[in-house]
Amino acid sequence: MSEPDEAYELLRKLNPVQPDELDVSEVALHATLAKARGSRLPVFVRQSALRTGFRVLAVAAAVGSAVAVVVLVLPGGGSSRIAVRCYTSASLQAQSRAIHARRGAIISACRAELQTTAPSRSQLSVPLQVCVLRSGVLAVFPSPDNSVCAHLNLRAFPSERQP
């Protein structure tokens, strides 16, 4: 006889999406926005077609246009960023803001965010810990405790280093 809810706990652990798969591309935002507006530019190109190689010329034109727009309009160009939620304290109930950051710069991006949102200045010097929320999104908490993720019942995301 298995433990009560063993199956459900196993299901939770078997969550198949890793945060590495959740990059947000600014090109994709522009393609979606253009599609939503009914614009003729990258609209007719399905995002899957970008992968499968269909409509090569259309993709090249659409992506080229979208990249040009991104490079001209947005700071930081069309590079892929990862979505991160920066918390003001080591609690899931704390105030938080969603930002986009490049890999390797997640902690510094959240620290910059904390400069504007932290309730007290003393929080600004506290080390930041990166965890993975149940939804798969990364979350950054100010805490000197390396095991804060485990305390919050979250997985740690160890590949980011303190700057």
Place this chain on the structure above:
Amino acid sequence: MGLSGAEGRFRQLYVEHYPALLAYALRRSTDRGEAEDAVADAFVVLWRRIDQAPTDGHEALLWLYGVIRRVIANRSRGRRRQRRVAQRFAEIAQLQPGADDTAEARLNASRLVRALQNLKEPEREVLLLAAWEGLTASQIAIVLGCSENAAAIRLHRARRRLTAIYEKENASDGHMRKQEAAPAALGKRSIR
């Protein structure tokens, strides 16, 4: 940048919720391109109905989960959908639950996936919303458009059904292993 109110709000919701929606779609799709298309379609719905989307960030995410759920359901109906679900779960069964990569863990994962496949689609969805998206019964109620009470009951029943089928799978595997072991033991005796 001088964005209109609707466009500014759309961008904010996109930036904030794209990863969670992509994760939702990837958990239910066999192909990343297909998942990205579903997310793009969900955001097109958001653009058209931007005035109906909740203003609170988290409520907006729940609203978007409801949209993408319908988008995925509309994109693949009937048998084709069942085949894709089966294929996705077959892939998931190959994953290692956490760091525990033992033969027993793999066997348990495969039993769990068989149990999931035996659930009806609404039961499976309510379970996955809780276990994979980490939603509570009241949040699931918003996604599914039902009362909190109904969502809590559905979740409770789905967990019970999953456990029952999983235990049945366990028992049936144990029985098969015994049957496989018995002829081997008889063979050893006859040699002696």
